Amino acid sequence: MASEISAKELGIDISQGEGELFKWFIASFLFGKRIQQDIAADAYRVIVEKHQRDTPRKICNCSWQELVDMLGEGHYVRYDESTAERLLKLCDKLNNEYGGKLGNIRERSKDRKELEKRLGEFEGIGPKTVEIFMREAQKVWS
Template identity: 65%
Template structure:
């Protein structure tokens, strides 16, 4: 993989709609942590491709224990407990505040700066995750 993993590298068609944007958000969340790129990519594959956790509801409904197990399968073990907790909260927040849609977050954020501020309000989402996510999402949204 290149120095920066893209949505395309993971087989995510960012222009194909909401589910693909959510997949990229999950991938960006995983890549945004201090963990090796290949481990983050494998965690994405385990969660989204192999276990179809490709919507906020599916992710949230997976549960803490199962998420920790799946992250462990991908060797994403350094932060498995905290990452699982934050992924569950990510799903909850998207469902509760944005009707489960990143598109709604985009609409309410209005500007790129507004969208980035809303993204930073998710627990565990920091500037690096926002940078990674927006690198691709901005091409669709702005």
């Protein structure tokens, strides 16, 4: 198996706070699917860097078709339609239930187990995505 792509390799510095942590959350979401890591990384770069969709609100302001097109631009085509739908639902839930902040999920969780459970309650986020996300997030959330 290829080595795992880190937040740093994507130019994400999670020690810089909520915005960077959200970028890693989106990257982790894309990496968590059965798709090549370099394709997931390209899709991340298209959405977050090229199109500047780097907050839950900015992603929610996209149409489903705009997200499908961005994923396609990053060659993330195998799951583009379901991924676009889940990204919209993920950001909507983050905005509505946690004020758009991953830090609020952490604050409302009594321990890591509960934190991981809450992350897993987002549609399209399974154990693999939680594992990928927490690999980096634990560095600032310890």
